[in-house]
Amino acid sequence: MKARIKITLKNGVLDPQGKAIANALGALGFDGVGDVRQGKYIEVELDDTNRASAEKTVKAMCEQLLANMVIENYSFELEDA
Amino acid sequence: MKARIKITLKNGVLDPQGKAIANALGALGFDGVGDVRQGKYIEVELDDTNRASAEKTVKAMCEQLLANMVIENYSFELEDA
Incomplete structure (x- = not known):
């Protein structure tokens, strides 16, 4: 299973x-370019095939x-390999 | 319109x-952690409201x-503000 993680700065930071x-x-x-925010993007390969435990x-x-x-805030998506 | 851009290293780089x-x-x-790849994530606010021209x-x-x-490779999604 592959996790695609986005890490962004919190608003106000x-x-x-x-800039x-x-x-x-x-x-x-x-x-016409307004606000630009840079964050990190991380892909992690997991051996785990169970979605619930991978999420945890x-x-x-x-x-x-x-x-x-x-x-920072994070969000992620899981994708079956 | 907001663009969410992911920039990742090409395979083999x-x-x-x-690591x-x-x-x-x-x-x-x-x-059970396999390969990990780090990339960049960038959010850009655009004044443009036309999807086709914003994409360009x-x-x-x-x-x-x-x-x-x-x-590096890039991919992006556009989102109406």
């Missing part, structure tokens, strides 16, 4: 990397390692 | 960051700035 991208897009001539595992992974719960 | 995550998950006691814009953004087409 300053995102200088996103840099927005400025660079403006400099390249892209108009990925949740624990995010909370213990992958996301900083003080400033 | 070495991903030391992903580090896989090792750290193992050290934390998560078993986001494609150009990815190819010109956001993704390194030599080693």
Whole structure:
């Protein structure tokens, strides 16, 4: 089973990397660009084939390692291999 | 309109960051973890309300700035604001 995890900064947390991208897009001539936010995307292959237990595992992974719960949110999708 | 862009390393490109995550998950006691790949996730707000032209814009953004087409792939979804 494959987990596709998105980790994003919480609303209100300053995102200088996103601002840099927005400025660079403006400099390249892209108009009408509003807010840009950068996050992380992580794909994890799991041996587990049970959806419920895989969900629990990925949740624990995010909370213990992958996301900083003080400033980040996470969401994920599971996909059968 | 909001674009949700995922940028991932192409298959075969070495991903030391992903390997580090896989090792750290193992050290934390998560078993059955296979390959881990890390990519980027970017959200861009666009003033454009036309789906076809927004799609063209986001494609150009990815190819010109956001993704390194030599080693990375991109995919994106558009969402009406």
